[in-house]
Amino acid sequence: MTALDELEIRVWRGAxxxxxxxxxxxxxxxxxxxxxxxxxxxxxxxxxSYRFACRVGVCGxxxxxxxxxxxxxxxxxxxxxxxxxxxxxxxxxxxPVIRDLACDMAPFFEKWRRARGRFxxxxxxxxxxxxxxxxxxxxxxxxxxxxxINCAVCHAACDVVGWRPxxxxxxxLNRAWVAWNDLRDxxxxxxxxxxxxxxxxxxxxxxxxxxxxxxVEINPTRSIAGLKRAGLLALLRGSL
Amino acid sequence: MISAARNHPGYWAFLLHxxxxxxxxxxxxxxxxxxxxxxxxxxxxxxxxxxxxxxVKLGEWALVMLLAVHLTGGVxxxxxxxxxxxxxxxxxxxxxxGLALLVGAAFALGLV
Amino acid sequence: MSVRLxxxxxxxxxxxxxxxxxxxxxxxYAVRSGLSAEEILGRTRGSLGWALFxxxxxVAVAAHGAIxxxxxxxxxxxxRPGLATAVAWAAALILxxxxxxxxxxxxxxxxx
Numbered sequence: 001m002t003a004l005d006e007l008e009i010r011v012w013r014g015a016x017x018x019x020x021x022x023x024x025x026x027x028x029x030x031x032x033x034x035x036x037x038x039x040x041x042x043x044x045x046x047x048x049s050y051r052f053a054c055r056v057g058v059c060g061x062x063x064x065x066x067x068x069x070x071x072x073x074x075x076x077x078x079x080x081x082x083x084x085x086x087x088x089x090x091x092x093x094x095x096p097v098i099r100d101l102a103c104d105m106a107p108f109f110e111k112w113r114r115a116r117g118r119f120x121x122x123x124x125x126x127x128x129x130x131x132x133x134x135x136x137x138x139x140x141x142x143x144x145x146x147x148x149i150n151c152a153v154c155h156a157a158c159d160v161v162g163w164r165p166x167x168x169x170x171x172x173l174n175r176a177w178v179a180w181n182d183l184r185d186x187x188x189x190x191x192x193x194x195x196x197x198x199x200x201x202x203x204x205x206x207x208x209x210x211x212x213x214x215x216v217e218i219n220p221t222r223s224i225a226g227l228k229r230a231g232l233l234a235l236l237r238g239s240l
Numbered sequence: 241m242i243s244a245a246r247n248h249p250g251y252w253a254f255l256l257h258x259x260x261x262x263x264x265x266x267x268x269x270x271x272x273x274x275x276x277x278x279x280x281x282x283x284x285x286x287x288x289x290x291x292x293x294x295x296v297k298l299g300e301w302a303l304v305m306l307l308a309v310h311l312t313g314g315v316x317x318x319x320x321x322x323x324x325x326x327x328x329x330x331x332x333x334x335x336x337x338g339l340a341l342l343v344g345a346a347f348a349l350g351l352v
Numbered sequence: 353m354s355v356r357l358x359x360x361x362x363x364x365x366x367x368x369x370x371x372x373x374x375x376x377x378x379x380x381y382a383v384r385s386g387l388s389a390e391e392i393l394g395r396t397r398g399s400l401g402w403a404l405f406x407x408x409x410x411v412a413v414a415a416h417g418a419i420x421x422x423x424x425x426x427x428x429x430x431x432r433p434g435l436a437t438a439v440a441w442a443a444a445l446i447l448x449x450x451x452x453x454x455x456x457x458x459x460x461x462x463x464x
Binding site: 157 | 243244245246248250251254258317320321322325329
């Protein structure tokens with residue numbers, strides 16, 4: 001048992017072949033996991049590497065594995081995850097570890113590119129705006145998926161990404177679902193082809209670990225199901 | 241032990257679906273082979289002497305459960321993938337497992 | 353998984369769902385009076401309907417089981433895709449051959 005005014009924190013140190021190091025930090029009434037990591041870096045070991053920016057759940061850069069679950073650390077309160085005062089903090093799963101709690105995010109964003117998640121305009125800025133009704137099916141589908149903060153929590157939670165490292169994963173496919181529903185895109189069928197390729201949405205088994213852990217309550221499983229449906233319809237029509 | 245990140249109904253349902261499917265793939269050739277012995281009726285009839293044994297009855301019940309679990313879980317997945325999304329996914333997982341239990345109970349009642 | 357394999361897996365699932373439902377119904381109905389060779393063969397022998405029903409079952413299950421097995425050995429077995437595909441083809445052919453032989457045995461009984 002830890003003292004009531006103290007936390008016992010095991011923190012991952014080093015790269016993939018690293019180890020856990022135990023720290024003790026003061027327990028406060030109102031404290032996030034990121035506060036604790038920052039306290040360790042400032043007061044106990046300045047060499048600790050981790051990543052954060054906004055501290056208010058917007059930038060998506062501070063995700064880590066906290067007591068076995070991927071979480072956004074800036075908005076995860078200690079009272080929620082460590083009632084007994086014990087914390088184990090590790091880098092995200094399914095990404096190469098650079099050092100300590102910092103992962104290399106390059107493979108994650110490379111998958112966004114491969115899923116054709118980037119918007120490509122059909123018209124130039126000199127043309128008039130395309131009217132999109134807020135009530136249209138496509139707009140509502142995109143709305144439900146567009147607020148992703150790129151934190152990679154879903155990517156870390158996904159078993160299929162762990163089993164098949166080339167699988168595009170929930171974040172990239174959720175982004176592709178937004179692009180597919182963006183009627184302003186100049187080649188939407190290219191999005192559907194990319195999302196339904198060999199490493200794409202057909203690999204998803206709907207465990208729903210992505211939706212279970214997404215901090216901004218997006219449901220990538222739902223988006224991926226949409227891509228499967230649209231992909232099969234296009235295949236049967238001969239347009240995939 | 242299921243890791244913390246996997247410990248939720250969606251993963252339990254996946255595990256049940258995969259393990260039941262895997263078991264069925266290994267059971268089916270045996271099942272087909274036994275049916276094939278009907279080419280020689282004496283051999284085929286011989287197999288039914290085993291079915292009185294309680295352990296064999298338990299095995300039969302387990303096989304029916306495997307098939308029922310894979311069926312109801314599979315129909316749930318087809319609905320999830322190809323019909324409009326519902327927020328009640330966990331209720332559906334419970335319902336599909338409940339239906340499979342119902343099939344298992346009906347078979348068990350016929351068995352005794 | 354390629355989109356064509358994905359389609360084949362879902363299509364065979366869609367075919368198998370009603371077949372499995374009927375099969376489970378028959379099992380539960382048949383087991384109430386006790387399983388016996390005469391009872392089973394009395395239902396299936398000489399029946400074109402059951403031959404088509406279980407023949408379709410065997411074909412669909414060979415494809416469905418093999419594709420599922422391929423996914424499992426890729427994800428859990430770490431096999432190279434080429435090797436996994438070869439194992440899946442072997443499984444499909446074994447399931448198909450034994451399945452059709454079993455259906456032949458219980459419906460035609462080796463003669464016509």
